[in-house]
Amino acid sequence: MKKIFTLSSLLFFAFIINSKAQDDAAELAKKLANPIASLISVPFQNNTDYGIGEFNGSRNTMNIQPVVPVSISKDWNMITRIVLPVITQYNITAPGEKQAGLGDAVMSAFFSPANSEKLTWGVGPALLLPVGTNDFLTTKKFGMGPTAVALKQMNGWTVGGLVNQIWSVAGAEERADVSQLFVQPFVTYNWKSGAGLGANMEWTQNWKASTTTIWLNPTLSAVTSIGNQKTQFAIGPRLNLAAPTGGKGDWGWRAVVVFLFPK
Structure with a gap:
């Protein structure tokens, strides 16, 4: 009887621990689906694309994009995010040519209400930082503009969108000015x-x-x-629906590792 009680107790506590682990995973997944959640994360997003342009080129882009939320008052958070691409490309500019190095970074800061029940949103500035290390991978322009994100979470679903518009305000005069819109609708x-x-x-x-x-x-x-490190993994195909003339890719894939640091 004692052995049965001990086994039942162990199974009960294992169930509790497993349920708690699932609850933690579900909550972390929910926060990760929200670009402005109060969660420190360091994603490494790798994109590999093939069959690009007239020379059938390939490009690998590793986006390092840490997200750090900062509480600025009891009612407002500021979520900072930077996207720094590390790029290696072959046969893009000419047959047999290779370029590798950093691309230009985009830094954003979203000011968001600390407590939002129905619609989560944030607005703020976006900066284009000309840190590219290769002439083919940089605009050589410093730029700025507005950015915004809004999303709704309900019953496991996250639906929303992110947008920014950047204009160049300084930089190399021989380079073309920048006026670029980025729109990213998402559903999870x-x-x-x-x-x-x-x-x-x-x-x-x-x-x-x-x-x-x-x-x-x-x-x-x-x-x-x-170990003790909470992590998210993601993988999937990339489909190039539209591109400048001569620059459309055939196909690609995305793999992501996100290191999580819950408060």
């Missing part, structure tokens, strides 16, 4: 296990060159732990 469904299925569309409109680039990125994701 997360199960209680922390697994998720989602997609976003990345639409870039270059007003100066009158060109449009659109990527569709479906992903399958999961939240887990590596």
Whole structure:
């Protein structure tokens, strides 16, 4: 009888621990679906694209994009985010040519209400930082403009969108001015296990060159732990729906690792 009681107790506590782990994973997945959640995260997003342009080129872009929320009052948060691309490309500019290095970074700061029940939103500035290390990977222009995000979360679903518009205000005079719109609608469904299925569309409109680039990125994701480190993994295909003449890619894939630091 004592052995049965001990086994029942162990199974009960294992169930409690597993349920708590699932609750934690579900909550983390919900926050990760929200670009302005109060959660420190460091995503490494790798995009590999093939069959680009007339020379059948390829490009690998590793976006390092840490997100750090800061409480500025009891009613407002500021969520800072930077996207720093590390790029390697082959046969893009000419057959047999390779370029590698940093691309220009985009830094954003979203001011968002600390408590929002129905609609989560944030607005603020976006900065284009000309840190690119190769002439083909940088605009050599410093730019700025507004950015905004809004989303709704309900019953496992997250639906929303992010937008920014950047104009160049300084930089190399021999380079073309920048006037660029970026729009990113997104939708995600997360199960209680922390697994998720989602997609976003990345639409870039270059007003100066009158060109449009659109990527569709479906992903399958999961939240887990590596030791004590909470981590999210995501993977999926990339579909190039539109691109400047001669620059459209055939296909690609995205893999993401996000290191999480819950408060």
